[in-house]
Amino acid sequence: MAAGSWRRSIAAQLSKVLDLPPENLIKSISAVPVSKKRHVADFQLSIASVIENSSSDCLAQDLHLQAQKLAERAVLQQVFKDGSEYGVKSEIFSAVPRQKAVIEFSSPNIAKRFHIGHLRSTIVGNFIANLKLALGHEVVRINYLGDWGMQFGLLGVGFQSFGNKEKLKSSPLQHLFEVYVQINKAAEDENTKKLAKDFFRKLEEHDEETLSLWKQFRDFSIEEYVQIYKRLGVHFDEYSGESHYREKAQEVLKMLEDKGLLQKTTKGTGIVDLSEKKDLSSVCTVMRSDGTSLYITRDLAAAIDRMNKHSCDTMIYVTDKSQSHHFQQLFQILKLMGYDWVERCQHVSFGLVQGMKTRRGEVIFLEDVLNEVRSRMLQNMTSAKTTKEIQDPMETAEKVGLAALIIQDFRGLLSSDYQFSWDRALQSRGDTGVFLQYTHARLHSLERTHGNAQLTDVNVACLQEPDAISVLQHLLRYDEVLYRSSQDLQPKHIVSYLLTLSHLAAVAHKTLPVRGSAPEVAQARLCLFQAARSVLANGMKLLGITPVTQM
Template sequence: MDYSSSRPRPENGTIHPAPGRAERRRKAGRGRRKGRSRPSEWCHSMAACSFRRSIASQLSKVLDLPPENLIKAISAVPVSKKRHVADFQLSIASIAEDGSSNCLTENLQLQAQKLAERTVLQQVLKDGSEYGVKSELFSTVPRQKAVIEFSSPNIAKKFHIGHLRSTIIGNFIANLKVALGHEVTRINYLGDWGMQFGLLGVGFQLFGNREKLKSSPLQHLFEVYVEINKAAEDEDTKKLAKDFFRRMEEHDEQTLSLWKQFRDFSIEEYIRIYERLGVHFDEYSGESFYQEKSQEVLKMLEDKGLLQKTTKGTGIVDLSEKKDLSSFSTVMRSDGTSLYITRDLAAAIDRMNKYSWDTMIYVTDKSQSNHFQHLFQILKLMGYDWAERCQHVSFGLVQGMKTRRGEVIFLEDVLNEVRSRMLQNMASAKTTKEIEDPVETAEKVGLAALIIQDFRGLLSSDYQFSWDRALQSRGDTGVFLQYTHARLHSLEQMHGNEQLTDVNVACLQEPDAISVLQHLLRYDEVLYRSSQDLQPKHIVSYLLTLSHLAAVAHKTLPVKGSAPQLAQARLCLFQAARSVLANGMKLLGITPVTQM
């Protein structure tokens, strides 16, 4: 399919930080990071990959030098869309003492380039889904156990659009770590405890309807929550809410039964949304799990002399260097009950005991940076050195996300909107073919559009959402990635999905073919970079460039009508491009479509 879209229109409106963890930590500081990362033309910290070793081995015969001397001198640089440069270059000065002859330099660089290009196709098709991750770049990276906490909505509330970022970012990090051979546990830490459930419990007693709760649970609970919040200014209502929550903490059977219904209905509806997003979790836990263990944490803090009492009776931990209370964290209410951070402390300790993890990553919006800084500091003060292996991956706000009905609140509305718009665009496109399941295709392409627009920049940056820009079929969009993948898949089908063997890659001499080959060589470096800073933008940029290069090659390098040997080599090139494109899309949480 191929259709155009009008220029993006400026839109107003801001999506604020996701509820759930954000609501549960509304007192957290709002640290901001500005600035863009500067793309580097050289990957300075890379180890020798299999291509470099292969090239070095063959060049060593020409130069009569040990391969080890050559590996460090071979480096990859990004391919340019506007000009063709050798993706692999050889630093002659680092291997020849006199740094001499220009002729020798050019000759060696040419040989390095040719050898690399001739190797890459066989490597892509041989490694399949493991291409890139099997690179020697990762040979010195130890395999680890990673716990990743992400999404984390508040139960009894519909899935807010603000949760989209936490969910897809956490999913990407988990996907990447699994692909690189790490053992990953995905945890959804639900906001399922606290005074708000006392308020909701009273609200349901006053305004609730059992039938509505069964038929549309979260919509009904949302309506109840709106009503009870209007009444919450009344002191009698506040007292009823406190009493309800007190009975929950005292394990009153009736109040806990109602709370459990809220929780079960919520998880059931969340799972349905997660299926649409292609996301799964290994564990659903929540603050309720750590209600009692948080009391053990308070006892530990007291035993270690870390817990101090204020004049109001609240419990605090002094975090200041000079121990002058210039920085502290409140960990206990005046009545002795725990707070969000206390339960987080208990959860972190429990997860270490349960999983013996090497790294634990929390994915939440950047307003919670202060909370996690305090959390990690307290754990360290308690003597847990592994606190240094905890990490907070923060993200910014989405601005301007509105549906046709106006300002958006719920994620499901956005998913339905993007699917509807994609169906409309597909139906009006002249090149759209008959699709077996257009609704499912529109869902997958629409989700790709959302993910790519979200992942193009630095995660900590806010960004302006635009439906027009996100859904364009041309340009740097998820729709274009999906279209390119479907087009290359169609090309393979036209030629019978042949298993290509003994392909003469030397046939591929055209600049457009060389550009694709050179770009394929860089995939391992891009994966390595994303694995270091956990930013998906490196992979997004790589895939968009690959799609543009493949689109150009598709036009200029026909398979049909070419000489058999050349046709087979070109088909091999396009198969390799599609394979790497699919691999990268899956890491980002996108399901590649085969028709469009």
């Protein structure tokens, strides 16, 4: 069990009262499940297991009250002692083995501007990586770029026909997008289709001229993506891509053939029979008739390579739910190939975002959304009477705007589609990211005004008011919420917890003034607000939000 946990602290103090060894008591103290929305202490003490055959109701009530008060006192000490590790050091996680996780997320297609469809994959993958890292697991973040395949045959031919090298240097992805639109109009023509196939075949055969052009597309794309990731506060340990596996994909085809799993159709394409009865009622195509690889073949090669390289305990793919069938097939083929570790692979899917329009209309590019949320937030901050003179309003607006996007996205189940609403996302009151940031900034300003509370000087007995106790009891719950999110990889548990914490802190801020109170009371309240701000900041960072100190 984690040393210094609040349960251990309560057990140590109760042992003095009850004259029992603390070890006997730890097992009797358990947290009340988060789902029980009751106004009681957030843990319970099993009286029966402490005092066998006891029928004394008075003793039971007295113990419960004592234990409740002890827990409320202990929680503040725990928050300050553990700091950014509060909650994750809880004994709830003591039985959870530390593991290595490879997480593939974001994965945009190169030579295209960062599409809004990749925002969810990026922020969800980042959240899962942050959470696992915080819980002491080793994490490898992989961005698996869509940088290979027949579309590059088409784009290559398009660039040879309509491309401009100067434009490629000055605004690469915008120019390639324009080229792609033009060549797609021409793609109905059989001759264009043939040229595109030839171009891709040359790529697969390592033709220097076509590879050089493709490499420019890839390098320019990554440069532009890195800027977007910087704005999102996201980083990767590894930039990989389908192109890395063009040769290994051929090895996979050979392996499938050797294992008797590869079958040829009359058209010459390579398939794997996935049907239970082996009657070809469910097949997966893994090779074109000209011998070139497909997306799934490269995915097979990537999975095998990653497992060999990282020997990870779990491999997580974060993509939208339209790819569920693809991952079912991928995992099925790996199983047929005899890779038992496929049981440790997981597809975390998510629904679609609808109705994301900027003032200029329907939007498909992420950069436009980030610029829009920043400018709307800046406008709101400027018109708000409470806005202080902020050192860098643009940067603050960016962070608050991103919080608005993330909280609206994370409030529901990831698998659900949801309707995006600017007005709802940017409200400063209510269950929004703006409200979280506002609460954090407000609590921070208390510390700026009154200085930091020293825990040694604090008399927690001064915190008797119901609004103070509500905050204390809510702080006790944090480890359970982290545990729930770690089990199902859903951020909504943490979002809901942080919104409630912010509402409780906002009420307490009104009813429990620091200024003008007796020194001992002021110090205790300051300590309470500091603990609330600390846990709020920890939770926000896990979600991928940078807390602001002014707004």
